Amino acid sequence: MAIDFSMRVLVVDDMAVMRKMVKKILKDLGFAKVDDSANGKIAFEMIKDAHATGSPFQFIVSDWNMPEMSGIELLQKIRADETFKKLPFLMVTAEGEKDNLIIAIKAGVTNFIIKPFTPDVFREKVEKIFT
Numbered sequence: 001m002a003i004d005f006s007m008r009v010l011v012v013d014d015m016a017v018m019r020k021m022v023k024k025i026l027k028d029l030g031f032a033k034v035d036d037s038a039n040g041k042i043a044f045e046m047i048k049d050a051h052a053t054g055s056p057f058q059f060i061v062s063d064w065n066m067p068e069m070s071g072i073e074l075l076q077k078i079r080a081d082e083t084f085k086k087l088p089f090l091m092v093t094a095e096g097e098k099d100n101l102i103i104a105i106k107a108g109v110t111n112f113i114i115k116p117f118t119p120d121v122f123r124e125k126v127e128k129i130f131t
Contacts, residue, residue: 003130005030007058008050012036012043012074013092014066018115022061022092025119029126040069044077051083059129064093064100072107079108088129092117 009031013019019036026034037043040062050056060078062071069077071091078084091104094115104112113125 003030003127004058006032008033008035008055009059009061010035010037010043010046010050010057012038012040012060012062012066012071014038014063018063018092022122025122026061026126028119029123039066040071040074040077042068043074044069047078047084047087057087059088059090061090061092064091064104072103075104075107075109090125090129 009026011019011022011026011034013022013036016038019038023034023036035046035057037046043060043062047057047060060074062074064071071093075089075091078087078089088110089108091109091112092115093100093112101112111125111129113122
């Protein structure tokens, strides 16, 4: 299955520089509709609103550590909601500990990437999710 570059993507990170970098990588890969959010709480509202208006997000790229609502809490909230249960979710984190990977897998993460990463590694992770 080829990647649908017209899908709507949401990048969630409390650091504006990281949001900008991830959005650039996604756009360089060919994704045209990339939005962003500064934390999981705002992101979940955006996900619900986008679905309600008929233009749902089809891929989430989220940092782990954020104020208000962390990436793992966002993932758990998404997986607990029947509407968004199968939404592809790429967790981005500086936390490389095995325990965190296990927590993310148990929470239903689709894939996981550890900072710092290169655009090529990011592309590989996205390709694994959608192919």
